[in-house]
Amino acid sequence: MIKATALTLTLVLSPALAAAADITGRASVIDGDTIEINGVRIRFEGIDAPESRQICENAAGKAYRCGQASAKALEAFLAKSRPTTCTATGTSYDRIVGYCERADGADVNAWMVRNGYAIDWPKYSGGRYAPEQEEAQAARAGIWAGAFDPPCVMRGARCD
Known part of the structure; x- marks a missing residue:
């Protein structure tokens, strides 16, 4: 517990140190692009997942909580x-x-985009996840199977 508290204080007090730190532990999912490890919230860089309250349409046009x-x-x-x-x-x-990576080395950010549970956000990714998004679109995986608004639109934010 002391280690997690010290890490949390370090991250809160020094954003520069936060940028250099690796955070490891059991992740609790907050939403599709945010987790918490040892009391520290981590937003996946370069991707944007549907908002918790967001409704999308599946391939049959039926609404679901994407x-x-x-x-x-x-x-x-x-x-x-x-x-x-x-x-x-x-x-x-x-x-x-x-x-973020799982213990087996799988890239979590890329997996979310590749499987249609998040989109590449070029504003922050520089297109890093564009190949995974093309793969998801071609496979009509996840949100790409139907219709959805970009998550940034749901938040009322600018998407560019």
Whole structure:
């Protein structure tokens, strides 16, 4: 507990140190693009997942809670290989931003996009996940099977 508290204090007091830290532990899913490890919230860099309250349409045009589906898929994916390690690259609001991997080395950010549970957000990724998004679109995986609004639109934010 002392280690987690010290890490939390270090991250809160020094964003520069946060950007250099690796955070490892059992991840709790907050939503499709945010997890918490040892009391530290981490937002996946370069991707954007449907909001928790977001409704999408499946291939048959039926409404479903795509934000909830995204979070559940992330939870199941992370549960297959623990712990999760995130490399912090910066901060955004009250969270660390970074790239995460499961214990087996699987890239969590890329998996979410490749399986249609999140989209590449070029504004922050520089197109890093564009190949995974093309793969998801071609396979009509996840949200690409039907219709959806970009998550940033749901938040009332600018998407560019």
